[in-house]
Amino acid sequence: MKKSTVQLTPAHVEPKVYEDHWNTDGSAHVKAPKWAKYQSITASEFPSPFRGKTDPLAHQIGKFVERIDMLRPEKDGPAYLGKNAALSYTYPDVKNVAINQKMGDLDTVLDEVVELFEGLPNWGSPLAMCNVIPQSNTAAIIASMLSQVFSANILEGEYAQNVHKAELETAGMIGNLFGWDPVKAGAIYTWGGGGCWTYGTKYGLTRVLPNSRTKGVRTDAKVICSQQAHFVQLNATDWTGLGSDNIVHVRTDPDTNQMDVEHLEEILKGFKADGTPVATIVCTMGTTDASAIDPIRKVREVMDRYPNPKGYGKTVLYADAVVGWSWVYFATYDFENNPLEFSDRILPILKQNGDAMKDLMVADAVGIDFHKVGWSPYVSSCFVYKDAEEFENLHRWGGDSYLQVRTPYNPMYHTLEVSRTASGSLAGWTTLKYFGMEGMQAILGGILETKYYLYDLIKTHPEMICVNPDDTGLITLFRAYPEGVDAAAQYKKELNDESARDDLIKHNKLTHAIGDKLYEWFRAGKKIDGKYTPYMSFSTGFRNTRYNIDGTDPDAVIYALKAFPMNVFVTPEIMKWALHCVNAAKAEVLKS
Numbered sequence: 001m002k003k004s005t006v007q008l009t010p011a012h013v014e015p016k017v018y019e020d021h022w023n024t025d026g027s028a029h030v031k032a033p034k035w036a037k038y039q040s041i042t043a044s045e046f047p048s049p050f051r052g053k054t055d056p057l058a059h060q061i062g063k064f065v066e067r068i069d070m071l072r073p074e075k076d077g078p079a080y081l082g083k084n085a086a087l088s089y090t091y092p093d094v095k096n097v098a099i100n101q102k103m104g105d106l107d108t109v110l111d112e113v114v115e116l117f118e119g120l121p122n123w124g125s126p127l128a129m130c131n132v133i134p135q136s137n138t139a140a141i142i143a144s145m146l147s148q149v150f151s152a153n154i155l156e157g158e159y160a161q162n163v164h165k166a167e168l169e170t171a172g173m174i175g176n177l178f179g180w181d182p183v184k185a186g187a188i189y190t191w192g193g194g195g196c197w198t199y200g201t202k203y204g205l206t207r208v209l210p211n212s213r214t215k216g217v218r219t220d221a222k223v224i225c226s227q228q229a230h231f232v233q234l235n236a237t238d239w240t241g242l243g244s245d246n247i248v249h250v251r252t253d254p255d256t257n258q259m260d261v262e263h264l265e266e267i268l269k270g271f272k273a274d275g276t277p278v279a280t281i282v283c284t285m286g287t288t289d290a291s292a293i294d295p296i297r298k299v300r301e302v303m304d305r306y307p308n309p310k311g312y313g314k315t316v317l318y319a320d321a322v323v324g325w326s327w328v329y330f331a332t333y334d335f336e337n338n339p340l341e342f343s344d345r346i347l348p349i350l351k352q353n354g355d356a357m358k359d360l361m362v363a364d365a366v367g368i369d370f371h372k373v374g375w376s377p378y379v380s381s382c383f384v385y386k387d388a389e390e391f392e393n394l395h396r397w398g399g400d401s402y403l404q405v406r407t408p409y410n411p412m413y414h415t416l417e418v419s420r421t422a423s424g425s426l427a428g429w430t431t432l433k434y435f436g437m438e439g440m441q442a443i444l445g446g447i448l449e450t451k452y453y454l455y456d457l458i459k460t461h462p463e464m465i466c467v468n469p470d471d472t473g474l475i476t477l478f479r480a481y482p483e484g485v486d487a488a489a490q491y492k493k494e495l496n497d498e499s500a501r502d503d504l505i506k507h508n509k510l511t512h513a514i515g516d517k518l519y520e521w522f523r524a525g526k527k528i529d530g531k532y533t534p535y536m537s538f539s540t541g542f543r544n545t546r547y548n549i550d551g552t553d554p555d556a557v558i559y560a561l562k563a564f565p566m567n568v569f570v571t572p573e574i575m576k577w578a579l580h581c582v583n584a585a586k587a588e589v590l591k592s
């Protein structure tokens with residue numbers, strides 16, 4: 001420090017200089033330094049701390065309502081926002097950018113934000129049916145926006161105050177739904193279904209390897225899941241330091257895609273014999289595409305018969321229900337009286353799904369994604385656990401010096417994250433409150449009615465075949481063959497008969513090309529007969545053929561077009577139109 005050159009200002013002068021920067025209303029004086037003038041501008045554009053009609057935030061939101069409307073298409077417009085759905089940047093050159101020297105103009109910056117949304121899929125469009133991506137419900141959007149306005153931080157009670165009820169009451173409401181003691185249950189809103197998987201893995205590591213929190217993971221404990229489990233198993237085992245080599249896959253039934261409990265038992269027997277501990281067993285309660293639900297009650301029975309060796313804790317049973325969880329709303333539906341008047345067609349399916357989800361109660365912890373089949377904005381995934389006292393004590397660290405405990409609930413002491421947005425907890429909680437039981441049952445059942453409508457429509461096209469007729473989820477997977485081909489007979493051959501392998505591969509290529517063509521049309525804003533085409537997707541192998549059960553032949557798999565209409569604006573006309581466009585895309589592909 002060059003102490004000698006510092007000119008010490010007399011104490012009575014410095015406060016006066018600073019005071020002279022400001023007018024009595026708090027704005028910067030004309031002679032004030034530039035920084036003070038900037039501060040003045042910023043203060044006039046930050047949200048007002050006080051009530052009144054001059055709030056810049058309220059004013060901008062007012063303007064924004066118009067901007068939001070301008071992003072949306074006219075009625076019957078394309079399934080994207082804005083005017084042009086093409087990508088407007090080149091990668092990686094896009095990163096060749098620096099911060100502007102001058103402060104930005106608020107309106108201009110906000111206009112630039114709006115531009116970023118050009119071309120984003122419009123999830124509310126009835127033409128959008130590509131994946132498990134719903135439009136968010138109004139209540140949840142407003143709730144999560146409110147969290148942004150007032151910056152609730154749910155790391156601890158002092159900065160969350162009553163906003164914490166959103167997370168705590170989620171634990172109660174979901175706990176009740178699962179048949180747990182709601183007061184004993186706990187919940188942590190976290191970063192996606194991937195975060196939930198990671199929490200599930202960590203719960204097992206902490207419980208089973210008692211010293212791992214301080215000494216590190218030094219034992220090759222296993223994480224067991226089915227062959228159909230989500231790929232996020234890799235992140236969870238990698239980032240917790242366990243290593244993905246410690247994942248053990250249980251075979252799945254080739255038709256139902258469910259975990260084979262006999263194989264699980266063999267695996268557990270082997271580990272018992274050689275003294276290997278199992279940290280976590282994961283049941284996928286609704287796989288992403290096939291909606292397969294693992295038999296979790298049987299898994300619980302089997303695992304309880306093979307406890308870990310002495311010195312290790314009890315294996316955690318985690319249910320990855322992030323995409324399938326909402327079926328639990330049908331666990332208590334009155335199927336006898338059918339108050340929501342669902343068709344006889346779907347009642348048995350609703351019952352089957354509801355019954356399967358009843359067994360969530362035997363899990364130690366469950367992951368649920370409100371942003372999937374919950375119509376909520378990101379990020380609102382929730383890791384819910386049955387025994388809050390155990391989970392929270394197991395993962396607790398001590399206090400620290402700069403945060404004081406002011407309320408009884410301070411999750412930062414047991415969560416992976418420190419600061420957490422309340423956006424997720426408010427979105428989830430609001431969704432539970434807004435839909436209630438019947439609202440959620442109606443929207444789910446409604447999609448299932450649409451799915452079977454589509455199934456029947458596909459049947460009227462002899463050149464098309466639905467290839468997942470037994471799946472009880474919301475997705476329709478189907479193949480479109482050239483005109484004149486009897487799709488049912490052809491598909492049967494391709495699925496069962498190795499002699500049809502060449503045909504299979506040829507038609508897989510066709511499926512892929514139709515899927516790509518539809519995507520190209522969607523992005524280009526293509527119209528057929530004056531109408532925009534749907535936004536759909538496809539799977540490059542949703543199952544293996546029967547002569548390739550173990551998957552050794554990477555090409556002997558079934559490709560399929562995928563329709564996942566999950567918004568409330570879908571109509572029978574739209575579904576008919578989607579199939580019409582599939583045929584148009586097929587014709588175009590076969591022409592070239």
Ligand SMILES: *Cc1c(COP(=O)(O)O)cnc(C)c1O
Nearest residue numbers: 192193194230287288322323369
């Ligand atoms: C989507 C999904 C995940 C990953 O969830 P994110 O919310 O995308 O992180 C995990 N498991 C299953 C079964 C899923 O469908």
